Amino acid sequence: MKQSSKLTKIDLLITGVGGQGNILASDIVSEVALASGYDVKKTDTLGMAQRGGSVISHVRIAEKVFSPLIKEGEVDILLAFEKLEGVRWASYLKPGGIAIVNNHALPPLSVNLGVDSYPDDKEVIQILKQRTDRIYFVEGTRRVIELGNVKTLNIFMLGCLSSFLPFKPETWQEVIARHLPAKVLQLNKTAFETGSKEIKNVHVG
Amino acid sequence: MKKLLSGNEALALGAYHAGIAVATAYPGTPSTEIMEAVARFKDIYAEWSVNEKVAMEVAMGACYDGARTLVSMKQVGLNVAADPFLAAATTGVNGGLVLIAADDPGIHSSQGEQDTRHFAELAKVPVLEPNDSQSAYDLMAYAFKISEQFDTPVILRSTTRISHSKSMADVKENSIAQRRKAHFSRNVQKYVMLPVNARIRHPLMEERLVKLIDYAETFPLNKIEPGKRSLGVIANGIAYQYAREVFPSASFLKLGMTYPLSEKLIKKFASQVDRILVVEELDPFLEEHIRAMGIEVSGKEFIPRVGELNIDIIESAGRKMGIIDTPVREKITATDGLARRPPLLCPGCPHSGLFYVLAGIGQRLKLPGSKDKTPKESGLTITGDIGCYTLGTYPPLNAMDTCACMGASIGHAIGMEKAGSPDKIVAIIGDSTFLHSGITPLVNAVYDQSKITVVILDNSTTAMTGHQNHPGTGISVQGQQVGKVVLEDLIKGIGVKDLKVVDAFNVKDVRAAVKDSLERQELSVIIVRGDCAVRVPKRDIPRKIDTEKCNQCGICLLIGCPAIQAEGKQPVIDTTMCTGCTICQQVCPKQAIGPC
Numbered sequence: 092m093k094q095s096s097k098l099t100k101i102d103l104l105i106t107g108v109g110g111q112g113n114i115l116a117s118d119i120v121s122e123v124a125l126a127s128g129y130d131v132k133k134t135d136t137l138g139m140a141q142r143g144g145s146v147i148s149h150v151r152i153a154e155k156v157f158s159p160l161i162k163e164g165e166v167d168i169l170l171a172f173e174k175l176e177g178v179r180w181a182s183y184l185k186p187g188g189i190a191i192v193n194n195h196a197l198p199p200l201s202v203n204l205g206v207d208s209y210p211d212d213k214e215v216i217q218i219l220k221q222r223t224d225r226i227y228f229v230e231g232t233r234r235v236i237e238l239g240n241v242k243t244l245n246i247f248m249l250g251c252l253s254s255f256l257p258f259k260p261e262t263w264q265e266v267i268a269r270h271l272p273a274k275v276l277q278l279n280k281t282a283f284e285t286g287s288k289e290i291k292n293v294h295v296g
Numbered sequence: 297m298k299k300l301l302s303g304n305e306a307l308a309l310g311a312y313h314a315g316i317a318v319a320t321a322y323p324g325t326p327s328t329e330i331m332e333a334v335a336r337f338k339d340i341y342a343e344w345s346v347n348e349k350v351a352m353e354v355a356m357g358a359c360y361d362g363a364r365t366l367v368s369m370k371q372v373g374l375n376v377a378a379d380p381f382l383a384a385a386t387t388g389v390n391g392g393l394v395l396i397a398a399d400d401p402g403i404h405s406s407q408g409e410q411d412t413r414h415f416a417e418l419a420k421v422p423v424l425e426p427n428d429s430q431s432a433y434d435l436m437a438y439a440f441k442i443s444e445q446f447d448t449p450v451i452l453r454s455t456t457r458i459s460h461s462k463s464m465a466d467v468k469e470n471s472i473a474q475r476r477k478a479h480f481s482r483n484v485q486k487y488v489m490l491p492v493n494a495r496i497r498h499p500l501m502e503e504r505l506v507k508l509i510d511y512a513e514t515f516p517l518n519k520i521e522p523g524k525r526s527l528g529v530i531a532n533g534i535a536y537q538y539a540r541e542v543f544p545s546a547s548f549l550k551l552g553m554t555y556p557l558s559e560k561l562i563k564k565f566a567s568q569v570d571r572i573l574v575v576e577e578l579d580p581f582l583e584e585h586i587r588a589m590g591i592e593v594s595g596k597e598f599i600p601r602v603g604e605l606n607i608d609i610i611e612s613a614g615r616k617m618g619i620i621d622t623p624v625r626e627k628i629t630a631t632d633g634l635a636r637r638p639p640l641l642c643p644g645c646p647h648s649g650l651f652y653v654l655a656g657i658g659q660r661l662k663l664p665g666s667k668d669k670t671p672k673e674s675g676l677t678i679t680g681d682i683g684c685y686t687l688g689t690y691p692p693l694n695a696m697d698t699c700a701c702m703g704a705s706i707g708h709a710i711g712m713e714k715a716g717s718p719d720k721i722v723a724i725i726g727d728s729t730f731l732h733s734g735i736t737p738l739v740n741a742v743y744d745q746s747k748i749t750v751v752i753l754d755n756s757t758t759a760m761t762g763h764q765n766h767p768g769t770g771i772s773v774q775g776q777q778v779g780k781v782v783l784e785d786l787i788k789g790i791g792v793k794d795l796k797v798v799d800a801f802n803v804k805d806v807r808a809a810v811k812d813s814l815e816r817q818e819l820s821v822i823i824v825r826g827d828c829a830v831r832v833p834k835r836d837i838p839r840k841i842d843t844e845k846c847n848q849c850g851i852c853l854l855i856g857c858p859a860i861q862a863e864g865k866q867p868v869i870d871t872t873m874c875t876g877c878t879i880c881q882q883v884c885p886k887q888a889i890g891p892c
Contacts, residue, residue, distance in 0.1 A: 108637065121462060125300050132428075134461035136404065143858050144639035157537040159461040162607040164625035175634060182628045199637040203862045204692060204853060207635035221628040241872060 098129075098257055100153035102161040105248075106180050107172030108197050109143045112245030115270060116170075117148035119249060120256075122266045124152040127258045132159040145176055170252050172231070172244060173197050178215050184222040191251050191290065192219075193231035193244065227251070227293050234285055240275070243282035250286020301465045303458040306429035307396055308333035310436025311366040314392070315473030316340055318358035320351040322732065323761035324370030325405035326459040327398035331368055332764075335773040344764055344773045347702070347732040348373035352380040352395070359384075359393040359449075360487060362476045364440050368396040371412050376702065376733070378415070381449070385419035386497045387487055388447035388504075391476050392440035398454040401577045402604030405456075407682065407701060409602070411578040412453050416555040420501045422508050423451045423555040424517075426458055427536045429465040435517060435552060437473075442511070446504050453554075455577060457534040457604065509556045517552025520565055527619055528569030530562070530586065530593070532576055535605055539575040542610045542620070557585050566591045573598070573617070577605050641687050643859035644835060644875025646755050646800035646826030651688040651695040652855050652883065653807045654678060654722065657814070660694040661854045676814075677719040679708035681734070683726035684760045685753050692854045696724065703733025709748040710741055720814045722749045728758035728766045731781065735790070741819050742791040749813040750821045753800070754783060755828040763831060783823055792821050800826025801835070803882040829875055836876030837891045839869050845888035852880040852889065 103120065107113045114135050121133040133150040149161045163182055168189045171177025177192040184190060192215070201207040210218070219226050229251050235243045246267065253263055263283065271279050301309065308330050311319065319342040321331035335342040341358075345351035348369045355367035369377060374397045384393060397415070400406040416423040424439055426432035432454070439450045485493050512518060527546040531539045532554050540548065549565040551557075566572060574583040574595040583595035598613035599605065614620035641648055655661045658676035680686055680696035681704060689696040698708050709723035725734045730752050741748060758764040765771040770780025787795050794816060798805045806824060813820035841852070848865045859873035860880060869880070871892055881889040 109639070118462070122300055125298075125464065130464060131300060132461060132463045134457060143637075143642065145637045156463070157541045158607050159457065159463065159534075159537070160606045162541075162611075175637070179631060179634050182631055198861060199635050200640055200856065200858060202635050203860070205862065209635060218628065218631060 098152070100151070101167050101256065102165050103150040103152070103168045103170065103252075104161060104166045104180055104183050105148040105150065105170045105172070106176040107146055108176060109146050111146070111172045112242065113146045113148050113172060116245040116249055117150050119266050119270055120252065121150055121152075122269075123258050123262050124150075126262050126266060130154060130156045132156045134159040145179065147180065168252065168255055170248055172248055174215055175199070175209060178210060178218045181218050181222055184219070186222055187225065188223050189225045189227070189255060190219050190223060191227045191229060191248070193248060194228045195232035227290055229286070229289050229293055231286070231289075234289060235282055238278065238282055238285065240278055243275075243279050246279040247282040247286040247289075250283035251290040253283070253287050254290050297469050298464055298466050300462050301429045301433070301467070302329065302460060302462045303426060303429050303432045303454055304329040304460070305333045306432040306465050306467075307368075307426075307436060307452065307454065307459075309467055310433040311394065311440075312337050312340065313468055313472055314437050314440040315364050315475045316366045316440075317363035317391075317475050317478075318355065319343075319366040319368070320345045320354045320358075321368040322346070322348045322351050322373055323758050323764040324373050324398075325761055326400060326456040327368050327370045327373070327396060327454070328761045328764065329459070330396055330398075331773060334366065338774060342773050344766060346767055348377035349380055352377040352384065355393060355395075356380060356384050356387075359389045359391045361478045361480045362391045363478060364392045364473075364476060366394050366396065369398070370406065371397055371399045371410050372406060372408065372701065373397070374412060374415055381415070382419050383489060384449045385421050386489060386494060386501065388497075388500075389443055389449060390480075392443035393449040394436070394439045394443060394452055395449055396452045396454060398456070398459050399578065400456050402456065407699070409578065411581060412451065413555055413581045414579070416451050419449075420505050421448050421451060422446070422553060423453050424552055425453050425533045425554050426552070427533050427550065428458070429461070429463045431517060431552060432458065433465045433467055438515075438517070440473075442508075446508055446511070447500075448504055448508075453533075455533055461534075505556055509559065512553050512556055512558035513560050515553045515558065517550075518558050518561055519550045519552075520561070520568075521548040521550060522568070523547040525568065526570050528565060528572045530565070530572060530574045530582060532582060535575045535577050535610075538605055538607050538610050541607055542614055551582065554582060557582070557589075559589055562586055562589060562591065575599055575605070575610060638690060639687060640690070640858050641684065641856060642829045643857050643873045644829035644833070644877040645684070646824070646828065647685045647688060647753050648855050648857060648877075649800055649803045649806050649879045650724075650751060650753065650810075650824045651685075651693045652879070653803065653810055655693045655695045655854070656807075657810065658695070661692060675719055677709075677712060677717060677721050679705045679712070679721065679723045681705035681723075681725040681729050682760075683729050683753075685724060685726055688724070690856070693856050702729055703737060706734055706737035706741060706748075706750055709750070710737065710744065710746045713746050713748055714744070720749070722751060722810075722814070724751050724753065726759075727752060727754040727756065727768050727783065728764075730783070731767050735786070738787070738792070738821070739790050746819055747817055748819060749810070750819070751810075752783065752821065752823045754823050754825045755800075756825075757828050757831065759828045759830065763828065787821050787823075792819060794818060794820040795823070796821070797823045797825060800824045801877050801879065803879060829877070832875075834875055836878065838871040838874035838876055839878065839881055839889050840871065840892045841867055841869055842888045842890065845886050847886055847888075849885065851883055851885060855879055855883065
């Protein structure tokens with residue numbers, strides 16, 4: 092997990108389920124990158140997706156960015172807030188890219204109704220391994236429930252992500268503080284730090 | 297000052313800095329956030345109008361009075377506003393009038409895919425198209441200048457990807473153009489479109505277009521970016537960004553003004569390159585106009601006219617053309633068959649109870665895969681409308697049979713009855729949609745004595761687009777208490793004799809009201825009222841299923857509530873998602889569901 096001081100480009104895909112806070116997370120990382128001197132473009136799927144559907148945010152960081160959408164097979168880091176939403180976008184990963192996956196399942200209605208099945212962990216790993224060995228399963232949902240607020244999951248996941256990006260901790264803190272109300276700020280700071288520590292122990296090679 | 301702005305935020309800020317005094321809109325993805333951003337400026341007048349037609353008419357009135365005025369809507373909103381828009385194109389303006397129409401290539405959240413640029417040709421007005429947030433901000437200042445200089449409304453066409461992408465924009469700080477003083481000068485020939493006056497305006501519109509072509513030649517956001525001679529790309533909007541990445545060394549002509557086109561500039565560009573590819577989303581609008589200039593171009597034979605473009609699609613076009621040879625990335629297996637995750641009605645949605653009741657009466661409730669019972673004749677047709685409740689179409693509810701455009705549910709129901717359908721017919725429409733376009737068809741139903749049932753799902757907000765206020769809420773976009781339209785008074789005033797109001801979370805009452813209405817031989821309206829679950833996330837303590845009492849019949853799963861999940865055959869309630877709406881408790885035949 093070595094950090095370079097200057098990156099050439101990072102294409103980041105943040106995936107999850109409506110209501111998990113993906114869009115706030117992608118806003119925060121974009122502003123951190125901007126404050127660190129990079130060009131940034133980001134785009135989310137909104138519209139009907141907010142009713143419990145899949146939500147995907149593309150974040151592109153470089154000296155100069157043209158397209159806000161990332162090309163399939165070019166994602167450097169896939170940050171998945173939910174397992175199924177992690178494997179669904181696996182083909183977007185570049186070979187050898189990084190997959191950070193919250194080890195938590197939110198079964199879609201079709202699974203509850205018995206029409207579809209939810210992939211088991213073996214399948215999840217088998218699919219991701221077609222692109223990379225750098226897979227990190229994190230116990231995000233479990234950790235933030237322990238911390239006392241499941242809504243801090245997005246900030247926990249940003250904590251995990253921060254270990255792979257050359258941005259200063261104080262820039263992260265400053266941008267997070269700008270986006271969150273004061274009464275939940277401390278809890279979110281703790282979630283961020285817990286995430287950045289958690290990631291160091293979970294590599295599934 | 298550099299800021300990370302969405303396209304919609306940049307458009308709003310650009311309009312504010314251009315000195316608008318009035319802004320109107322009706323919410324619609326992907327345009328909604330433009331008004332939300334504009335309304336934060338308290339020194340201008342901003343309103344959610346009741347629909348796009350009225351938004352356009354209010355905007356015309358404001359601009360006739362001299363104010364710079366912004367009106368924003370989604371692409372299909374312009375269909376609703378087409379009549380006043382074409383009238384505005386005929387009369388011209390006084391203060392600048394800019395219409396933002398946001399197209400939705402890829403149909404992320406619309407009932408169809410259409411290219412707004414055709415409206416410009418129809419109305420003989422100019423179109424400007426941003427390709428990122430910076431150009432969205434910059435184009436807005438030009439749009440108002442062009443509007444006033446050429447006496448025309450201007451279309452600023454955005455798309456979902458422009459509106460909903462954030463990028464860096466260098467914007468002015470506290471620099472607002474001088475607002476014009478409100479003043480209307482009577483000018484009958486210009487503002488009263490009697491045939492005799494309209495005949496004077498039409499040739500002026502044609503002259504305007506010729507002058508605009510001249511202007512387009514020097515328009516600073518039409519720009520040649522020189523590169524290699526072998527390939528010249530002409531592109532607009534977000535397609536420019538994709539093409540720039542796929543063909544890094546090509547020559548580019550980037551067009552910020554896409555109607556009318558700068559013929560001399562295009563011919564000059566054509567003379568500088570060996571081959572031209574036009575890259576644009578949706579219809580071959582640029583391509584056909586450029587070809588009509590006698591210039592040979594490639595375009596839609598390689599670039600799809602359907603759906604949203606991206607880098608992969610343009611790269612694949614480049615391979616077909618034989619101009620790039622980057623290898624295709626190997627696909628990975630097994631992701632296509634994964635369980636899909638379509639949007640759903642939320643846990644605690646006030647629409648769920650009504651749909652459960654209708655689906656039950658209409659014999660539509662069936663767990664997928666269940667083999668019991670041969671399907672019965674439904675005897676019920678449910679015409680639908682546009683809002684979250686369109687999601688009632690999906691299994692397990694299956695409770696919607698048509699959905700076309702705003703307000704169509706009631707007209708569809710009338711038409712089915714008049715055509716002689718043997719079914720009972722129910723029209724379903726939300727409160728915001730009813731106010732937008734449902735009132736006139738209800739007047740029609742009173743007049744033509746239709747015997748249909750109209751259900752108004754009143755959650756006191758425009759939920760689908762993110763909870764905007766409307767005349768039924770009595771609160772303005774700027775957060776003030778304003779006039780309130782009471783649905784009951786309105787419906788009775790139209791002349792509807794049978795009107796019932798029921799609590800959306802009382803399944804028994806909803807069922808009784810629906811059954812009563814269906815048995816009547818007259819027009820009947822039911823208001824099913826309950827606050828949106830996103831606004832009232834906890835109605836009561838969460839529910840749980842007593843597994844001792846539960847016989848795993850699966851009836852609770854038929855509500856389609858995302859909080860009720862099946863562990864094997866055993867339904868369980870996710871208490872973090874449950875809002876305590878108690879609909880599952882009310883429908884459980886074994887009384888197995890109760891508070892945690």
